[in-house]
Each structure stands twice: as C-alpha cells, then as structure tokens.
Amino acid sequence: MVSKTKIAVIGAGLMGHGIALTMAQAGHTVTVQDPDSSSLKSLESRVRDSLNVLGVFGDESESIIKRIKTENSLTDAVADCDALFEAAPEKLELKQSIFAEIETHAPSDAILASNTSVIQITKIMTNLKTRERALGTHWWNPPHLIPLVEVIKTKWTDDAKAKSMFDLLAGAGKTPVMVEKDVPGFIGNRLQHALWREAISLVEKGICDAESVDTVVKSCFGRRLPVLGPLENADLVGTDLTLDIHENVLFDLESRQSPSPYLEQLVAEGRLGMKSGEGFRKWTSEEAEALRKKVGSHLTKLETILD
Numbered sequence: 001m002v003s004k005t006k007i008a009v010i011g012a013g014l015m016g017h018g019i020a021l022t023m024a025q026a027g028h029t030v031t032v033q034d035p036d037s038s039s040l041k042s043l044e045s046r047v048r049d050s051l052n053v054l055g056v057f058g059d060e061s062e063s064i065i066k067r068i069k070t071e072n073s074l075t076d077a078v079a080d081c082d083a084l085f086e087a088a089p090e091k092l093e094l095k096q097s098i099f100a101e102i103e104t105h106a107p108s109d110a111i112l113a114s115n116t117s118v119i120q121i122t123k124i125m126t127n128l129k130t131r132e133r134a135l136g137t138h139w140w141n142p143p144h145l146i147p148l149v150e151v152i153k154t155k156w157t158d159d160a161k162a163k164s165m166f167d168l169l170a171g172a173g174k175t176p177v178m179v180e181k182d183v184p185g186f187i188g189n190r191l192q193h194a195l196w197r198e199a200i201s202l203v204e205k206g207i208c209d210a211e212s213v214d215t216v217v218k219s220c221f222g223r224r225l226p227v228l229g230p231l232e233n234a235d236l237v238g239t240d241l242t243l244d245i246h247e248n249v250l251f252d253l254e255s256r257q258s259p260s261p262y263l264e265q266l267v268a269e270g271r272l273g274m275k276s277g278e279g280f281r282k283w284t285s286e287e288a289e290a291l292r293k294k295v296g297s298h299l300t301k302l303e304t305i306l307d
C-alpha cells in the first residue's frame with residue numbers, strides 16, 4: 001500500500017486541494033470528486049498556486065498536476081481507489097451518507113478516512129458494514145504546509161489498516177501520529193483549545209487584553225514549541241518542578257466545560273473576527289491579509305530551518 005497507489009479525495013475545497021497535491025507530489029495518482037463543478041474547475045489553478053508557495057514550478061509542477069484527475073461522480077471516483085480521504089463539509093448526516101455510498105462502490109479493501117475537524121469518527125462510520133477499514137485522518141490547514149496528520153482509530157478499526165494509512169502518510173512526507181481512542185478534538189485540537197480557553201478567560205477576567213495574550217504566547221513559550229513539546233519541556237525542567245508548579249497554579253486555571261460567555265457575546269454582537277473587522281481585536285482588511293500572508297511565509301521558511 002505504501003508504494004504508488006490510487007487515492008480518491010472527496011471534496012475539492014481548501015483541505016481537499018491540499019491533500020490531493022500532497023499525495024500527487026508523493027507520486028500517487030489522485031482522483032478528486034466534488035458535486036460542485038466550479039470547485040473542480042478551479043482545482044488545477046489552486047493546486048498550481050500552492051505548489052508555487054512550496055517552491056515547485058514549471059515541469060515539476062505540471063507533472064504533479066497531471067497526476068490529479070477530477071470527477072463529478074462519487075461512484076466513479078472511488079471505483080478503483082486504494083485509499084480515500086473525505087474532505088466534504090463538516091455536517092454529520094452528509095458525511096454519513098457519503099460514506100454509505102462509498103462503501104457500496106469502493107473496492108472492499110480500500111481504506112476509508114474522514115478529515116473531519118471535530119466530529120467523532122465513530123459517529124460518522126457507525127452505520128457502515130465494514131467499519132474495520134474506516135478511520136480518521138485529521139490534516140491541518142494548510143494541509144500541504146502543516147506536517148501533522150492525526151490518524152484516528154475507532155474501536156472497530158483494524159490495526160493493520162491504521163498502520164497502512166500511517167505508512168502511506170509518512171511516505172508522502174507527512175508527520176503522522178496515531179490516536180488510539182476516538183475522543184472529541186483528537187490530540188491537537190484538545191491541546192489547542194485548552195490554551196484558547198485560558199486565553200479567553202484571561203481577557204474576560206480583565207487580567208490582560210487580547211493583544212497581550214498573543215504577545216506572551218508569540219514572544220515566550222511559542223518560540224520554543226517547534227522544537228520543544230510540552231512533555232519534553234516538563235522533562236527538561238524536571239517533573240518535580242512541574243509538580244510544584246501544578247500544585248500552585250492549576251486550582252486557579254479556567255476549567256469551565258462550556259464556551260465562555262465573553263466569546264458568546266462577541267458572536268452575538270457580530271464581532272466575528274477578521275471577516276467582520278473585529279473580534280477579540282480590530283482588523284482592517286489590509287492587516288488581516290498581511291497576517292494571513294505572514295503565516296504562509298512563516299510556515300514555508302520554518303520548513304527550511306527545522307531538521
């Protein structure tokens with residue numbers, strides 16, 4: 001399975017185009033399916049633009065693009081695939097109906113993966129007859145620039161199928177991590193939103209403003225994170241010091257199990273972030289665009305300095 005193989009990608013949007021280009025860049029042939037012809041029509045130019053961001057141009061770029069086909073029909077797209085990534089909209093019933101159709105038409109040994117952000121894979125795959133070949137692959141945006149893909153097993157997933165998917169992703173240059181239990185948020189979003197919960201709480205309680213929260217993260221422990229994970233850091237400072245710190249601070253951290261009223265108020269007031277000009281902070285369209293570009297160029301440069 002790790003050798004050159006046939007991949008189907010369901011959904012030609014933001015995530016689908018990046019998954020398709022990553023797998024095609026690794027030498028696999030890819031069929032991308034989407035019921036919306038305009039998404040399929042723009043796919044080639046979006047893939048070309050993203051390859052350019054990765055520094056891939058000319059003949060190399062064109063030969064990758066040639067390995068990507070587009071298809072309107074789900075049945076035809078999955079007919080001879082070895083592995084499939086579903087990246088359709090984040091709606092449970094839609095994903096369930098897509099997988100019901102896929103199960104009928106894909107080869108019986110094809111690995112079926114959903115790229116859901118937060119829906120439990122168990123819920124998406126519950127009605128399938130062949131649940132042992134179904135799992136989650138949580139790619140991060142932009143999929144061609146963020147190395148991580150979480151491979152999520154349900155209680156039904158066959159270990160060998162999960163390992164095949166893990167190896168397929170590693171072979172395509174990604175950094176897969178196995179998630180042994182299908183919990184909400186998997187690993188990355190649990191960690192990320194534990195931080196966001198505290199970040200919002202600091203502002204809500206008037207301890208600092210939103211800009212200060214972001215400054216602290218970006219100019220402090222955020223600097224170490226690409227090379228020093230939290231548990232490596234705990235080992236570096238010592239588990240004894242970590243225990244002392246937790247005894248003195250955990251009791252005061254935000255622990256509510258529902259969204260912050262402050263966040264709910266922002267949404268109710270239409271302060272939706274960059275798209276409305278204000279969220280936690282105010283944004284002109286130029287500032288928002290500049291930050292988006294900065295993230296892209298930062299992620300590209302980071303690849304060149306990390307070993």
Ligand SMILES: NC(=O)c1ccc[n+]([C@@H]2O[C@H](COP(=O)([O-])OP(=O)(O)OC[C@H]3O[C@@H](n4cnc5c(N)ncnc54)[C@H](O)[C@@H]3O)[C@@H](O)[C@H]2O)c1
Pocket residue numbers: 010011012013014015016033034035036039086087088089090091094098115116117118138139140141
């Ligand atoms: N955007 C992110 O940051 C991100 C990150 C990780 C995971 N995800 C998840 O990936 C999935 C796709 O997200 P996205 O950001 O690419 O969305 P998107 O809106 O950019 O793309 C979705 C695509 O699916 C197509 N589509 C609609 N109905 C379909 C159907 N029945 N069959 C096949 N395709 C259909 C749409 O035409 C569109 O092209 C979602 O489950 C999302 O939660 C998104």
